[in-house]
Structure formats: C-alpha cells, structure tokens
Amino acid sequence: NAGVTQTPKFRVLKTGQSMTLLCAQDMNHEYMYWYRQDPGMGLRLIHYSVGEGTTAKGEVPDGYNVSRLKKQNFLLGLESAAPSQTSVYFCASSQREVSYEQYFGPGTRLTVT
Amino acid sequence: SQQGEEDPQALSIQEGENATMNCSYKTSINNLQWYRQNSGRGLVHLILIRSNEREKHSGRLRVTLDTSKKSSSLLITASRAADTASYFCATDAQGGSEKLVFGKGTKLTVNP
Numbered sequence: 001n002a003g004v005t006q007t008p009k010f011r012v013l014k015t016g017q018s019m020t021l022l023c024a025q026d027m028n029h030e031y032m033y034w035y036r037q038d039p040g041m042g043l044r045l046i047h048y049s050v051g052e053g054t055t056a057k058g059e060v061p062d063g064y065n066v067s068r069l070k071k072q073n074f075l076l077g078l079e080s081a082a083p084s085q086t087s088v089y090f091c092a093s094s095q096r097e098v099s100y101e102q103y104f105g106p107g108t109r110l111t112v113t
Numbered sequence: 114s115q116q117g118e119e120d121p122q123a124l125s126i127q128e129g130e131n132a133t134m135n136c137s138y139k140t141s142i143n144n145l146q147w148y149r150q151n152s153g154r155g156l157v158h159l160i161l162i163r164s165n166e167r168e169k170h171s172g173r174l175r176v177t178l179d180t181s182k183k184s185s186s187l188l189i190t191a192s193r194a195a196d197t198a199s200y201f202c203a204t205d206a207q208g209g210s211e212k213l214v215f216g217k218g219t220k221l222t223v224n225p
Contacts, residue, residue: 042217104155
C-alpha cells in the first residue's frame with residue numbers, strides 16, 4: 001500500500017495564480033484532512049472531510065477550497081495565491097474519528113512570490 | 114488556537130540518555146496522541162492514550178497523562194541518534210471527535 005500520497009511535492013506560484021493540491025489514500029479511510037505547517041506554528045487545520053461528498057472548515061480556511069468527490073481523494077485549491085500561503089501543506093487520513101491515528105502524506109512545499 | 118503546548122521547545126541530549134517532553138492542554142479531552150516528524154517528512158503516529166488511562170508504553174516510549182493537571186509527558190528511554198526529530202502532542206476535545214489540534218512541537222536532538 002502507498003498510504004497517503006500528495007502531488008506535487010514542490011511548487012512555486014506567483015501572487016494571484018491558482019493551483020490544486022491532490023491527496024490520495026489507499027486505506028479506505030473515511031476522514032481526510034488538510035493542514036499547513038509554518039515555522040514556530042505547528043500544524044493548523046485548513047479543511048477536513050468526514051466522508052465522500054462532505055467538507056468542513058478547520059482553523060484557517062480562508063483562501064482555500066476543498067472537494068471530496070471520491071472517497072480516496074481530497075483536493076485543496078488555492079484560487080488566488082498570496083505570499084501568506086507560502087507554507088508546507090500536509091494531507092492526512094484516519095479510519096474514523098480522532099480516536100484513531102492519523103496517517104500523513106509527505107507534504108507539499110509551496111512558495112508564493 | 115493551539116490546544117496543546119509542548120515544553121521544552123528544544124531539547125539536546127547525548128545518545129543513551131533519556132528524553133522527556135511535556136504537553137499541556139486547555140480543555141477536557143477524549144484522548145491525546147503523540148506524533149514524530151523527521152526533518153522534511155510527514156508526521157508519524159507514535160502512541161495514543163485515552164482520558165481514562167494514566168500510563169502507556171510502546172517499546173522505548175512511555176506516555177503519562179494527568180487529566181487533573183491537563184498535562185501529558187512523553188519519555189524516550191536510551192535515546193538514539195535516529196530519535197532526532199520534532200515531537201508533537203495532539204488532542205481532540207470532549208464532545209468533538211472530528212479533528213485533532215496539534216501543539217507547536219518539541220525539537221529533539223540526540224547527539225552521537
């Protein structure tokens with residue numbers, strides 16, 4: 001099993017450009033999450049999904065949109081990138097609710113200039 | 114806002130020594146988890162302790178939970194250079210089981 005995969009691994013965007021980050025998991029997990037990690041800030045939850053077709057806002061949702069059209073995929077979109085969105089983005093999944101461990105992808109390093 | 118706060122922010126020890134990291138949180142929880150992150154990698158789950166448990170072991174890891182003080186500690190015994198990583202605690206909140214809140218982490222360096 002590949003676990004949780006993320007594409008791309010690195011990306012540089014100019015301010016105002018858009019992009020989509022793809023997360024895929026092959027563990028048949030119900031819950032999926034998008035986090036951002038900034039120096040000294042730990043992980044902050046952007047959006048999450050408790051099942052196919054559902055999404056919910058996390059701690060820092062502004063400037064991002066998500067979709068979960070298929071159970072195994074969770075997409076994170078930036079419609080108009082800003083320098084403040086420069087960060088490392090992690091996707092995670094879990095079997096069910098948070099009494100189960102989360103499995104993390106390797107991360108996407110995004111730089112917005 | 115962060116629910117859990119790790120202490121210390123950074124810790125440097127020699128191989129073979131024990132490393133202790135602490136986590137304090139603010140609201141009642143159902144469970145608390147510890148994760149490790151090697152440089153440039155995603156987080157890896159280490160151990161989960163439920164609110165009705167006081168201590169849990171996994172290999173060289175020992176986790177304690179004191180719900181009256183809203184704190185947890187992670188002890189790594191006989192540390193190795195490969196234990197060099199950042200360690201995060203993560204908590205849910207009682208009544209809300211859909212998401213975890215992570216602390217800012219403790220950066221552990223084990224010198225050979």
